Amino acid sequence: MTFLHPLALLGLAAAAIPALLHLLERRTPPEAEFPPLRYLRDAERQSARRLRLRHLLLLILRTALVAVIVLAAARPILPTGGSGGSGGSGSGSGAVHAPTALAVVLDNSLSASAVVDGRPVLDRLKALARASLAQAAPGDRLWLVLADGVARAGSREALLASVNGAAATPQRLDLVPAVEGAARLVAAEPLPAREVHVLSDLQHTAFGAGSVDEPGVAVLVLAPPARVPANRGIAAARAGEGGLTIAVAGTPGASATPLVARVQSPGNAPARAREAGRTLAGPGQSVTLPLPPLAPGWWIGEVLLDADELRGDDRRLFVVRVAAPASVTAEADVGPFVSAALAVLRVAKRVVVGGEISIGERLGAGRSIVLPPGDPALLGQVNRVLVARGVRWHFGPAGPPGTIASADLAMVRGVQVNRRYRLEGAEADSGVVASVNGEPWLVRDGGVVLLGSRLDTTWTALPGAPGFVPFVDALANRIARGEAPVAEAVGAPRVQFFTRGADTVGATVFGPDPRESDLTPATSDEVRRAFPGARVLDEAGLAAARFAATRRADVSGLLLGFALLIAAIELAVASMSR
Amino acid sequence: MVDSRRLDLLDPAEVARLGGIEIVAQGVVEGFLAGIHRSPFRGFSVEFTEHRAYQPGDELRYLDWKILARADRLFVKQFEEETNLRAMILLDASRSMAWRGDPARLTKRGYADRLVAALALILLRQRDATGLMTFDEAVRQVIPARVKAGQWTRLVRGLIDTPDGLGTAAEAALRQLSGLLARRGLVVLVSDLLLDRELALTALRYLRHRGHQVIVLHVMDPAELDLAGPPEVRFRDPESAASVVVRPRELAAAYAATVRREIAGWRTACRRHGVAYHHIRTDMPFGMALRLLA
Numbered sequence: 001m002t003f004l005h006p007l008a009l010l011g012l013a014a015a016a017i018p019a020l021l022h023l024l025e026r027r028t029p030p031e032a033e034f035p036p037l038r039y040l041r042d043a044e045r046q047s048a049r050r051l052r053l054r055h056l057l058l059l060i061l062r063t064a065l066v067a068v069i070v071l072a073a074a075r076p077i078l079p080t081g082g083s084g085g086s087g088g089s090g091s092g093s094g095a096v097h098a099p100t101a102l103a104v105v106l107d108n109s110l111s112a113s114a115v116v117d118g119r120p121v122l123d124r125l126k127a128l129a130r131a132s133l134a135q136a137a138p139g140d141r142l143w144l145v146l147a148d149g150v151a152r153a154g155s156r157e158a159l160l161a162s163v164n165g166a167a168a169t170p171q172r173l174d175l176v177p178a179v180e181g182a183a184r185l186v187a188a189e190p191l192p193a194r195e196v197h198v199l200s201d202l203q204h205t206a207f208g209a210g211s212v213d214e215p216g217v218a219v220l221v222l223a224p225p226a227r228v229p230a231n232r233g234i235a236a237a238r239a240g241e242g243g244l245t246i247a248v249a250g251t252p253g254a255s256a257t258p259l260v261a262r263v264q265s266p267g268n269a270p271a272r273a274r275e276a277g278r279t280l281a282g283p284g285q286s287v288t289l290p291l292p293p294l295a296p297g298w299w300i301g302e303v304l305l306d307a308d309e310l311r312g313d314d315r316r317l318f319v320v321r322v323a324a325p326a327s328v329t330a331e332a333d334v335g336p337f338v339s340a341a342l343a344v345l346r347v348a349k350r351v352v353v354g355g356e357i358s359i360g361e362r363l364g365a366g367r368s369i370v371l372p373p374g375d376p377a378l379l380g381q382v383n384r385v386l387v388a389r390g391v392r393w394h395f396g397p398a399g400p401p402g403t404i405a406s407a408d409l410a411m412v413r414g415v416q417v418n419r420r421y422r423l424e425g426a427e428a429d430s431g432v433v434a435s436v437n438g439e440p441w442l443v444r445d446g447g448v449v450l451l452g453s454r455l456d457t458t459w460t461a462l463p464g465a466p467g468f469v470p471f472v473d474a475l476a477n478r479i480a481r482g483e484a485p486v487a488e489a490v491g492a493p494r495v496q497f498f499t500r501g502a503d504t505v506g507a508t509v510f511g512p513d514p515r516e517s518d519l520t521p522a523t524s525d526e527v528r529r530a531f532p533g534a535r536v537l538d539e540a541g542l543a544a545a546r547f548a549a550t551r552r553a554d555v556s557g558l559l560l561g562f563a564l565l566i567a568a569i570e571l572a573v574a575s576m577s578r
Numbered sequence: 579m580v581d582s583r584r585l586d587l588l589d590p591a592e593v594a595r596l597g598g599i600e601i602v603a604q605g606v607v608e609g610f611l612a613g614i615h616r617s618p619f620r621g622f623s624v625e626f627t628e629h630r631a632y633q634p635g636d637e638l639r640y641l642d643w644k645i646l647a648r649a650d651r652l653f654v655k656q657f658e659e660e661t662n663l664r665a666m667i668l669l670d671a672s673r674s675m676a677w678r679g680d681p682a683r684l685t686k687r688g689y690a691d692r693l694v695a696a697l698a699l700i701l702l703r704q705r706d707a708t709g710l711m712t713f714d715e716a717v718r719q720v721i722p723a724r725v726k727a728g729q730w731t732r733l734v735r736g737l738i739d740t741p742d743g744l745g746t747a748a749e750a751a752l753r754q755l756s757g758l759l760a761r762r763g764l765v766v767l768v769s770d771l772l773l774d775r776e777l778a779l780t781a782l783r784y785l786r787h788r789g790h791q792v793i794v795l796h797v798m799d800p801a802e803l804d805l806a807g808p809p810e811v812r813f814r815d816p817e818s819a820a821s822v823v824v825r826p827r828e829l830a831a832a833y834a835a836t837v838r839r840e841i842a843g844w845r846t847a848c849r850r851h852g853v854a855y856h857h858i859r860t861d862m863p864f865g866m867a868l869r870l871l872a
Contacts, residue, residue: 029808031812031813031814032811033816035802035815035816036674036770036772036837037813038815039836039840042840043835044824047832051828051829
């Protein structure tokens, strides 16, 4: 037996109070004359045995009463076994548990906003999270993990408020790392019990690689719903040369659904949006809609689906950049591959011949894409010109071979570079567009772009790669012009533009994680693989299993009842006349 | 002025506030006699003297049936009391008699004084020679039985002049009393009987043996019948200074039973020896107490 408030046991000293009061009371009773004292003595003599017994009984009862009340105040706890009890809320009066480290993983990702049986899944998950937290005792350590993966430590009340305020987010919850992090947190706590409650729709796409098997941590997983609605969502909408490419995601087997695309100028109201096209598509399909002729500039568009049970993925924004083709002058020394790529781009009307941008071993008057000279002896001359133009980068000594890495230029990632010059000069990595072996390989400073290798197969495998022409396109139309690509990110649907001076140079389009559209629940095998040793339970089972391992009974209520019984007996004995 | 008609039925403490012992006793006796319409002790020792015309309220047993038969007129016989009845009232003036359980009540002694005065007045009005003896641990006052004028005043003075004593020694007083009563007479012992019962009964039995009529008036305060008080109290006997600590609430029932048993013991013992016993509470109207004697 343990006590929740062991300090209260000091009050057991108060059990001596009845005896002390008895002694103190007897010390100075008031005095009065009473002539028939002989009758009193007779009565006392006849009642002495009964009175002694009664006094002793009263003393015992009163001492026991104080002791029992003090024991009740100390909140004695008795183990009730780890079977999980009879289910229900498990929070019946007097049911407590040993101090427990508890992490509740509440999946408030977009998929949880799906309406099932007329009620958002998230409401059900929040109710269960509240039930878990509500049963927490003051001695417990608590965390709440939401779809952002952040473990929030806090008091029961604070976390309950967080649960109440949790809304569906466009983010995807990577369930395995989230549960793994939660399990590690609770495992680090020196408490008798550790539990992780996983409250999720257990979407198949929430399961990645890896598994959670933290010894000593009880992982209770809410079973996936028996039925999920057929959902469709816009997984991606990207404007390119071929038009607007739309990818539809959703629950496999869901029928095709109508979708419509609209575009509008950023400054215009949505009502003035122009319809770009309509089509029919189902999950897994990708369709391309031609974009109408648009004036140069930035355009915002949206693709809409008919509303279904998951509304959050029925709309996705996209951005269209309409710019005039770059006018490029290629020097004679650029080599055959660049010349061929520019020819292709000219045919595609991506570039025209002109003086806006020069590409070669020398700097032009305007924007320049500078390749390293074939003759190393010319490096010094080129570097001096770069310095004279105020460019902070220059060619350095030759660097070791490697592969290209770039966050911006996906088409060149992993391409082998055999020869290169190190690009040196700028203090930080400002202006680095691509690197090899972690060293700058493609940099931009002002209107000058430096390449560490010539675009020749003896220097790099890039000219032979499929992404070479798009790379040259990007060099001419975007990197040399200083424009950032249109990026995509997970977040509430919106478009964020990047400007340099008065010019808009890039944009990021935010939207929900496309993996959230597939509401298919994970199979039991997947769950077992991800969480070996976890208990997958329905709502009633979860309620019964919470804190079950160390659930104990608080017998203070029982003791108080016993105290009442003692008090009643004491009252009866005290008021007994004979 | 005292309303003398029914003072005998009022609360003794209220009656006592109306005046001294003489006034109260007279008022009580007047009311008492008016209430019973006849002398309470008449017929005890009287001789016929004359006739008078019947008045409504006269007892029919005193009608002279011969005159009624002869002259068809209603006459009652009148008697002249004898003076050879000698009554001695023995009053316990011990310290225990000077006690009362409630300041609003008379002490046992105060009640007994007034009762004795009233009783003596009734006896003297019947022309019975009446005397008084007061005692505590010794005999304090002795007023021989007389019927002459001023006797009642002397008796009352004797009551007033007897201070509250200490212990109680009734047996000695009773034995001394038997010496004072040469002829058979009436002995009235007024006491709270907080004394040695066997000794007292021996003396009473002796008096009965001498042919005296003996009446015992057991005076008790109501607070002596039912134990009450604070949760715990030390009770002290005013006569012996002995004390005992008790919790009245838990001893009340046993005490009440003991008192009932004690009273019953006195009643039984007195009856056995031919002694009249009456239990009188100090909140009992004097008239009721006197009626017990009638």
